[in-house]
Amino acid sequence: MNWFTKAITSTIGRKIVVAFTGLFLCLFLVVHLLGNLQLLANDGGKSFNLYAKFMTTSPIIQTISIGNFVFILLHIIQSTILTIKNRQARPVGYAIVENRSTWASRNMGFLGSFILLFLVGHLANFWWKMKFGEMPIIGIDGMQVKDLYFVVSEAFKDPLIVGLYVFSMVFIGLHLSHGFQSAFQTFGLHHVKYTPLIQFIGWVFCIVVPLGYAIIPVVMYLRAL
Amino acid sequence: MxxxxxxxxxxxxxxxxxxxxxxxxxxxxxxxxxxxxxxxxxxxxxxxxxxxxxxxxxxxxxxxxxxxxxxxxxxxxxxxxxxxxxxxxxxxxxxxxxxxxxxxxxxxxxDLVVDRSAFDRIIQAGGYISVNTGNAPDANEIPIPKEVADAAFNAATCIGCGACVAACKNASAMLFVAAKVAQFAMLPQGQVERKKRVEQMVAQMDAEGFGACTNTGACAAECPKEISLANIAILNREYLAAKATSEYV
Amino acid sequence: MKLDSKIPEGPLAEKWSRHKFNLKLVNPANKRKYEVIVVGTGLAGASAAASLAELGYNVKAFCFQDSPRRAHSIAAQGGINAAKNYQNDGDSIYRLFYDTIKGGDYRAREANVYRLAEVSVNIIDQCVAQGVPFAREYGGLLANRSFGGAQVSRTFYARGQTGQQLLLGAYSAMSRQIAAGRVKMYPRTEMLDLVVHDGKARGIITRNLITGKIERHSAHAVLLCTGGYGNVFYLSTNAMGSNATAIWRAYKKGAFFGNPCFTQIHPTCIPVSGDHQSKLTLMSESLRNDGRVWVPKQAGDTRPPYEIPEEERDYFLERKYPSFGNLVPRDVASRNAKYVCDEGRGVGASKLAVYLDFADAIKRDGEAVIRAKYGNLFDMYEKITGENPYKTPMRIYPAVHYTMGGLWVDYNLMTTIPGLYALGEANFSDHGANRLGASALMQGLADGYFIIPYTLGDYLATIGWNDRISTDHPAFKEAEQAVKDQIGTLLSINGKKTVDQFHKELGKIMWDYCGMSRNAEGLKGAKQKIRELREEYWQNVRVGGSNEELNITLEKATRVADFLELGELMVDDALHREESCGGHFREEYQTPDGEALRNDEKFAYVAAWEYKGPNQPAALHKEDLIFENVKLTQRSYK
Missing domain, CATH: 3.10.20.30 (Beta-grasp domain)
Incomplete structure (x- = not known):
């Protein structure tokens, strides 16, 4: 093995990969949320559909999105390997464990797995249809555009889907509550002056971002009533 | 009772x-x-x-x-x-x-006795400053700011009991390794072997079969000597920097 | 046999340099042909193992703990002395020498003590280079504190964990040599006998504490760095595993035992809380820098401390010793605490304690300053007693802490068996009848880092690398069989009393009759009691289990068997020394105001005892102490 593969297969190296990809995915969450918020624009889906078209056709976005998938994959692979290794590090467990750590920090694997399930459903529902599936077409300013807004608003008429979506955001929030700050710790960014700030941002982030996502289906559901 | x-x-x-x-x-x-x-x-x-x-x-x-x-x-x-x-x-x-x-x-x-020699092997991998007896310059030759000396001391108080490993859900030895790496990374005497030390100690830690750190903080919460979690951040950045810049391939 | 201390000729200040020049050297290429065994990995052992391995010798190191880092040197708190004179307060090598000789009540060798003071400065340099985080001033330079028995600030410290930090320094230096393959480490392995052939030390017999396997190890030289024997008292500040077995078995193989009765009772320990007590915890004597020792003036005063007004308190050390006050040497402080308790003025439930009060220091410097200096000691006190020393005075009482006696060694640290060396607390050499605070760490490291690397080479060069016997030699076989026989006997007795019960009884005899103050009648009775107890031990001790396993009772049983013999030798020594000096206080020999009364005419010598066989009286050899540089005076700290 050369120095690089040695580095990224060491425990700390794997963690750094998880942290780096995790932080990138945080960024993705923000961008994605900003786009999604256009669902609430109350313009019959015009701005949202234009945004969706741009996102699916722009070459730059296409490249970034490949990177995004690669990062998700890396995030999953490295953390799965780490989880397996971590389990192996304690072959015989304790009879009694009283924890002095947060629940989320101990259950990132479980939270992450659930988020993966959600992601699969989410992609199948919207992204797959948009990219490869049959979609109703709508004309905007003389352009023929796939009407993703219609698909989304139809989906969010189902209280089950809305509930599931909101529920999933709680999981993402919990995952972020540990993951965001933890990533900075893994990079070694610890400082008496700045760590409290990072922690504060982490808390804000893990509440505001999932909340922003959760508001959308709820508002759309209520509007459609 | x-x-x-x-x-x-x-x-x-x-x-x-x-x-x-x-x-x-x-x-x-x-x-x-x-x-x-x-x-x-x-x-x-x-x-x-x-x-x-x-x-x-x-x-x-x-x-x-x-x-x-x-x-x-x-x-x-x-x-x-x-x-x-x-x-x-x-x-x-x-x-x-x-x-x-x-x-x-x-x-x-x-019964309740365990073999903690893995800790000794981690120290043997690099938890020292290579100075042969008799080689030392005058002790006051290098002034060290009190704050730095105190911080290094806080890391140095680790007693190697292994409570961090016992507490961690991953049985990770990161706090133990971090305490030693941080102590020497902070002190001027530790600079010469700084990169090599962290690379070798982490490699040994992995070879011993300890788990990875997932930053739960359980180790620091249970450590009888109150070794801070900040040391693990120092270890992480020392490792990252060493891997990226050291001459050891 | 005539004792030859091998003290070099010449003026005091030049003895060591001259001697170093006269010692034979081993060619660097030949060093790898020599094997050296180091038993014990405390400050003396770890520093010796590391330094010898750095020179190129093959070292085998042994410790009974699970890791060499846990040797009991780790528990030393206060600090380490060195004549650096960084504080510009008049310190010098000569002053450290003088203070140590005087503190030891003129029962140590001038030449050894001077050398100790001389190399003390190198120790600090070496430790700082290793990354030992000593306390520093804001300017970044090293800080010092003052300590008992000295009027200069020469003690270097790392909060209250100086021993730990120094040991980790030596341990890490040794770890480097383990990685380099020059030191082979045997943890959880206990030395049970010394192998002697042709009058020379040839190796050791050990027991693997996990498997019970009895093993033979051969070498050109054996270094015993196994610490003191304070646990003969059962209750002491020593670690539970600290024992005398290595030096005792060496004694029985022909090494003389020097000044066995010189025991240091440390004044500032946490008092005993009940019968269950398994050990005593020391609190660094540096506490006496800021704490004031007092008891109520009135006997039987049961008021809590805060209800006793200033004028009804007796700050007895400040009253009796106005110039040294609370910083008088340990023996003086301990004995005075005993006196006030004997007068019925002791405090706490047991009435066997005095107050150590920080109220004035906290008022003067603020709690933060006191916390920075002693925080960990205060925390430790609170954990053990459940009382907060920032609010209420600590209760302290003396406890057995250090043994100045040990194997007799010459200037080269070699015992009377050629090839067998004793370093650190295991030897008798530098502290005379009383050790000054912060000097044990200094001596352990001086012996290991800066003395043995020179003196051992002289012996090895003299004998040559061929002068070694293999482990198949009958001498090894015989020694191994003796060890196995003893273990077999212990396991087969299957009596009604546990090892700990015997150990506690022995401890009580020693504490009552051979402790802080001693008299002829008591000592004679104690000798008889120890003999009876020892006899009973070999008929009625219960050791369960087998040899071929981790057997915690068997480990204790072999150690206590040796303590039961050593106790008697200590009593013999205390009985024969008809004077009071340092830690040895004979009630018959005191000044009118109750201070120790030395008899320099008759007793200015080292008592070196030679083993003469089971239940035979040991033979006394005298090494006269010659003082050419200091004038013997009655110690006065008034």
Missing amino acids: NLTLKVWRQKNANSKGEFKTYHVKDISPDMSFLEMFDVLNEELLLKGEDPIAFDHDCREGICGMCSMYINGHPHGPGQTTTCQLHMRSFKDGDTIVVEPWRAKAFPVVK
């Missing part, structure tokens, strides 16, 4: 262990936890039973030898070593469950 103890008994490294229940009577609240075990062991011996093997030596909280996992915490409730845990922390009638440290890298030797 009277107590019920459930203690892990295991004849040797290869045998299967199990919990056994014991009752101890007239325990004084001023006794240390280990003195309570002394009382129990004397009784067992006179009854013709095998006394419970446990590690201990200085009984003043500094040698790091004692290592019992008590009621779900390494060294029991409170942030201390087992030898400094006193029976006044328990109530009459309590049931206390005592287990050995659990980690692949710390195999059980007998």
Whole structure:
């Protein structure tokens, strides 16, 4: 093995990969949320559909999105390997464990797995249809555009889907509550002056971002009533 | 006070262990936890039973030898070593469950005794400053800011007991390694071997079969010497920087 | 046999340099042909193992703990002395020498003590280079504190964990050599006998504490760095495992035992809380820098401390010793605490304690300053007693802490068996009848880092690398069989009393009759009691289990068997020394105001005892102490 593969297969190296990809995915969450918020624009889906078209056709976005998938994959692979290794590090467990750590920090694997399930459903529902599936077409300013807004608003008429979506955001929030700050710790960014700030941002982030996502289906559901 | 103890008994490294229940009577609240075990062991011996093997030596909280996992915490409730845990922390009638440290890298030797030689091998991999006897310049030649010396000292107080490993859900030794790496990374004397040290110590830590750090903070919360989690951040950045810039391929 | 201390000729200040020049050297290429055994990995052992391995020798190191880092040197708190004179307060090598000789009540060798003071400065340099985080001033330079028995600030410290930090320094240096393959480490292995052939030390017999396997190890030289024997008292500040077995078995193989009765009772320990007590915890004597020792003036005063007004308190050390006050040497402080308790003025439930009060210091410097200096000691006190020393005075009482006696060694640290060396607390050499605070760390490291690397080479060069016997030699076989026989006997007795019960009884005899103050009648009775107890031990001790396993009772049993013999030798020594000096206080020999009364005419010598066989009286050899540089005076700290 050369120095690089040695580095990224060491425990700390794997963690750094998880942290780096995790932080990138945080960024993705923000961008994605900003786009999604256009669902609430109350313009019959015009701005949202234009945004969706741009996102699916722009070459730059296409490249970034490949990177995004690669990062998700890396995030999953490295953390799965780490989880397996971590389990192996304690072959015989304790009879009694009283924890002095947060629940989320101990259950990132479980939270992450659930988020993966959600992601699969989410992609199948919207992204797959948009990219490869049959979609109703709508004309905007003389352009023929796939009407993703219609698909989304139809989906969010189902209280089950809305509930599931909101529920999933709680999981993402919990995952972020540990993951965001933890990533900075893994990079070694610890400082008496700045760590409290990072922690504060982490808390804000893990509440505001999932909340922003959760508001959308709820508002759309209520509007459609 | 009277107590019920459930203690892990295991004849040797290869045998299967199990919990056994014991009752101890007239325990004084001023006794240390280990003195309570002394009382129990004397009784067992006179009854013709095998006394419970446990590690201990200085009984003043500094040698790091004692290592019992008590009621779900390494060294029991409170942030201390087992030898400094006193029976006044328990109530009459309590049931206390005592287990050995659990980690692949710390195999059980007998009963509550585990083998922590993995820690020694990690130190052997680089937890030193290479200075032969007689080579040293005058001690006051290099001034070290008090704040730096104090911070290095805080990291250096690790007693190598392994409570961090015992507490971590991943049985990770990161806090132990971090304490040594951070101590030397902060001091001017540690600069020469700074990169090599962290690379070798982490490689040894991985080879011993310890888990990875997932930043739960359980180690620092249980550490009897209150080694800070900040040291793990220092270890992470030392490792990242060393891997990226060192000359060792 | 005539004792030859091998003290070099010449003026005091030049003895060591001259001697170093006169010592034979081993060619660097030949060093790898020599094997050296180091038993014990405390400050003396770890520093010796590391330094010898750095020179190129093959070293085998042994410790009974699970890791060499846990040796009991780790528990030393206060600090380490060195004649650096960084504080510009008049310190010098000569002053450290003088203070140590005087503090030891003129029962140590001038030449050894001077050398100790001389190399003290190198120790600090070496430790700082290793990354030992000593306390520093804001300017970044090293800080010092003052300590008992000295009027200069020469003590270097790392909060209250100086021993730990120094040991980790030596341990890491040794770890480097383990990685390099020059030191082979045997943890959880206990030395049970010394192998002597042709009058020379040839190796050791050990027991693997996990498997019970008895093993033979051969070498050109054996270094015993196994610490003191304070645990003969059962209750002491030593670690539970600290024992005398290595030096005792060497004694029985022909090494003389020097000044066995010189025991230091440390004044500032946490008092005993009940019968269950398994060990005593020391609190660094540096506490006496800021704490004031007092008891109520009235005997039987049961009021809590805060209800006793200033004028009804007796700050007895400040009253009796106005110039040294609370910083008088340890023996003086301990004995005075005993006196006030004997007068019925002791405090706490047991009435066997005095107050150590920080109220004035906290008022003067603020709690933060006191916390920075002593925080960990205060925390430790609170954990053990459940009382907060920031609010209420500590209760302290003397406890056995250090043994100045040990194997007799010459200037080269070699015992009377050629090839057998004793370093650190295991030898008798530098502290005379009383050790000054912060000097044990200094001596352990001086012996290991800066003395043995020179003196051992002289012996090895003299004998040559061929002068070694293999482990198949009958001498090894015989020694191994003796060890196995003893273990077999212990396991077969199956009596009614546990090892700890015997140990506690022995401890009580020693504390009552051979402790802080001694008299002929008591000592004679104690000798008889120890003999009886020892006889009973070999008929009625219960050791369960077998040899071929981790057997914690068997480990204790072999150690206590040796303590039961050593106790008697200590009593013999205390009985024969008809004077009071340092830690040895004979009630028959005191000044009118109750101070120790030395008899320099008759007793200015080292008592070196030679083993003469089981239940035979040991033979006394005298090494006269010659003082050419200091004038013997009655110690006065008034």
